[in-house]
Amino acid sequence: MPISKAAARGITDEFSRRRGPKSGLVVDAAWGNPVLTAALEALMPSDRLTVVADRSSTSDLRAALDAEGSWTAGNVTVVADLSEAEAAEQVMLAAPVTVEAEAFIADIETLRAKVAPGGVLSFAATLTAPAREEIAELVAEYGIGTDLILRSLPPLRIHKLRIGSAASEAEPRGIAPAEDLAPSWRASSVPLTPGMHVDSNGMIVGGLLLGAAWAAKRIRPSSKAWLLPAAAAVPAAAFFRDPQREADLRGEDDEPEAVLAASDGRIMGVETVVDERFGAATGTAGADWLRISAYLSVLDVHINRSPVAGEVVDVFLEKGGYAKVSAPEAEHNAACYTVLATPRGRVVVAQRTGAVLRRIVNRTKVGATLAKGERYGLIRFGSRTDVYLPAGAADAVCAPGEPIRAGETVIARWR
Numbered sequence: 001m002p003i004s005k006a007a008a009r010g011i012t013d014e015f016s017r018r019r020g021p022k023s024g025l026v027v028d029a030a031w032g033n034p035v036l037t038a039a040l041e042a043l044m045p046s047d048r049l050t051v052v053a054d055r056s057s058t059s060d061l062r063a064a065l066d067a068e069g070s071w072t073a074g075n076v077t078v079v080a081d082l083s084e085a086e087a088a089e090q091v092m093l094a095a096p097v098t099v100e101a102e103a104f105i106a107d108i109e110t111l112r113a114k115v116a117p118g119g120v121l122s123f124a125a126t127l128t129a130p131a132r133e134e135i136a137e138l139v140a141e142y143g144i145g146t147d148l149i150l151r152s153l154p155p156l157r158i159h160k161l162r163i164g165s166a167a168s169e170a171e172p173r174g175i176a177p178a179e180d181l182a183p184s185w186r187a188s189s190v191p192l193t194p195g196m197h198v199d200s201n202g203m204i205v206g207g208l209l210l211g212a213a214w215a216a217k218r219i220r221p222s223s224k225a226w227l228l229p230a231a232a233a234v235p236a237a238a239f240f241r242d243p244q245r246e247a248d249l250r251g252e253d254d255e256p257e258a259v260l261a262a263s264d265g266r267i268m269g270v271e272t273v274v275d276e277r278f279g280a281a282t283g284t285a286g287a288d289w290l291r292i293s294a295y296l297s298v299l300d301v302h303i304n305r306s307p308v309a310g311e312v313v314d315v316f317l318e319k320g321g322y323a324k325v326s327a328p329e330a331e332h333n334a335a336c337y338t339v340l341a342t343p344r345g346r347v348v349v350a351q352r353t354g355a356v357l358r359r360i361v362n363r364t365k366v367g368a369t370l371a372k373g374e375r376y377g378l379i380r381f382g383s384r385t386d387v388y389l390p391a392g393a394a395d396a397v398c399a400p401g402e403p404i405r406a407g408e409t410v411i412a413r414w415r
Contacts, residue, residue, distance in 0.1 A: 003096060006151040007124050008034035009185055010158035014120045015090040015276070016042035017182040017371070023048045025088035025114055028095045030057045031064040035094040040068075043075055050077045052084045052337070087116045093123035096156055097131065104131035108138065117164035124156040137160065144368040147187035158187070162367045178309035178342070179256065183248055183374035188363065195244050195291050199303060199378060201361065202240025209233035239381065242303045247373020249409035259394060259412040260373050261404040262349050263306045263385040265296035270396045275388065277318055278337050280350055288391035289348075292411050294404055295325055296383045304377045305407040306370035307387050310340030315366060325354045325384040333384070336360045336377075340370065344414050348388040351379050373407035387411065 003011075012035060015024045021044070029036040029051050036051060045048055053061045058080045079085050091114055097104060115121050125135055139146060142161035149156045189197040198206075202415045213230035216223070247260065273291045296302060320334040335352040351360045362377040370376055379385070395411045398404065404411060 003034055003094070003124060003156070004149065004152040005034050005038075006187065007096075007149045007156045007158060009037045009351055010147045010149060010187055011035050011092050011094075011122045012038040012042060012081040013185045014122055014160060015039055015092060017184055018039055018090070019180050019182070020044040021046035021048075022090065023050075023086075023088040023116070024090040024092065025050045025052070025085055026092050027052045027111070028093060029053060029061075030094075031061050033094045034368060035092055039092060040072065041075070045071070045075070047075060048077075048088075049075060050079060050088060050128075052079055052082050052085055054308055063094070073299060080317070082110060084116065084353065085114055086115050087119075089116045089119040090114050091119065091121045093121075097125040097129055097135070101129060101131040101134050104134055106117060108134075112163055113169065115163040119163055119410060121161045122158065124149070124152075124158050126154050126156060129155075142367070144365050145184070145315055145363075149187055174260060178311055178371060181369055181371045183311065183371045184382065185362075186375050189242050189375060192306055197242040197244065199240040199242050201378070201380070202237040205240070206233045206237030209236055239298070239302065240378070241301055242375070243301060245305075245373065245405070245407040246307060247371075255410070256276045257414040258372075258410045259347075259387070259414065260305070260307045260390065261294065261406050261409040261411050262381075262387050263294050263296055263304050263383075263404070263406045264301040265294040265385070265404060267398050267400050267402045268293040268295045268384065269400055270398065272391050278314075278316075278388075290391045290394055290396060290412065291387040291388050292396055292398065293384060293386045296379070298381050301382060301406065302378045302380055302383065303375055303406060304349070304379065306338075306340065306372060306374045306376055307349060307411070308340060308342050309372040310342040310347060311366045312338060312364050312370060313341045313346075313364050314339035315362060315364060317360075320353075322353055322358050325352065330354075330384060338362065338364060338376065344393055345390040348386075349389075350386040350388070351377060352384040353384065354381065354383045373390060 024039055026036050026039050062078050065076050140157055144162045145160040147158040188200040190203055192196050209229040210233045213226040216226035270292050272288050315338050318335045320332045323333055324328040333352045335350045338349045340347045359380045364376040394414050396412045398411045
């Protein structure tokens with residue numbers, strides 16, 4: 001089954017976002033396979049890539065690599081059998097998983113042995129894969145990310161498993177420090193222009209409204225009722241706009257001490273607090289936190305980005321009310337907390353609901369690594385975002401009323 005360029009990008013993303021040195025292993029690839037092509041494009045001088053090809057195409061693959069030049073050939077090793085390959089930090093399957101459950105279990109056990117401890121195994125599977133129940137069990141235990149790729153025929157799900165870093169473990173065990181990673185590619189961020197994306201939620205909402213307008217026009221051609229959903233489609237989709245920001249550039253971080261805004265909006269408050277709601281999750285019960293709160297109006301971009309680089313060690317929901325976010329009681333609104341482990345201590349980001357629709361989307365998982373400024377979720381519609389930093393370890397450089405932009409505005413600096 002052929003694999004699309006979009007799916008290949010998702011499979012190779014954990015490899016390409018590493019600045020290196022890094023090791024990768026591509027399984028079941030032939031020359032021209034999109035997964036192999038994407039892995040070769042991400043190759044740096046200090047990297048090592050092994051390719052497992054079927055025996056009939058091994059010589060052709062070696063010849064093609066030699067034709068690319070000595071630099072590529074010197075960094076890539078071609079083997080005819082998986083048993084000949086050394087363990088790698090990133091293992092990528094070049095073909096979608098379509099086998100039956102028993103064969104999948106046997107294949108996964110073999111592949112897991114080729115993943116270095118703390119490394120990532122990435123693969124694609126059809127939505128109707130025979131082994132989908134077994135895949136779901138693996139994702140529940142080891143999954144650090146799942147993307148739905150609709151730009152494939154048939155549609156595919158990309159799964160990323162961190163091997164040797166179970167979700168129950170308290171401390172991060174990823175191979176690459178989060179500070180050395182570029183932001184992950186997100187299939188949920190759909191590009192319209194080079195500088196403007198729309199979250200997949202917006203594409204769905206806009207599509208549903210346009211579908212409703214089309215149905216209304218068909219059912220009652222003489223009525224103007226179709227104009228209402230048609231007129232609402234564009235502003236509804238625009239709410240989910242996701243502009244490209246400086247953090248999306250895969251370059252070195254020029255300000256390692258900077259803490260970035262987690263959302264657009266305006267600063268509501270900067271204060272030192274004790275918040276017991278995540279004390280157990282962070283192991284800091286009773287500790288003081290520097291909390292920087294931001295208010296998002298319905299006109300603001302509602303995409304959330306990580307304020308720091310770190311590994312996700314906990315994600316949990318807290319029940320609460322749905323007060324207007326500008327009201328004092330919004331402190332106890334329902335919220336989703338993401339706890340990040342960093343070299344300077346734990347950092348917590350709270351996505352708080354508002355009074356309208358009250359929907360939080362958090363796409364990260366325990367064991368995943370977030371680069372500074374990386375997209376990881378959104379809140380719809382009016383909402384509030386709180387960033388908690390260890391008190392005494394950072395100083396706020398913003399004040400109430402100041403406008404902020406997620407992934408760009410510096411709200412605090414580590415001491």
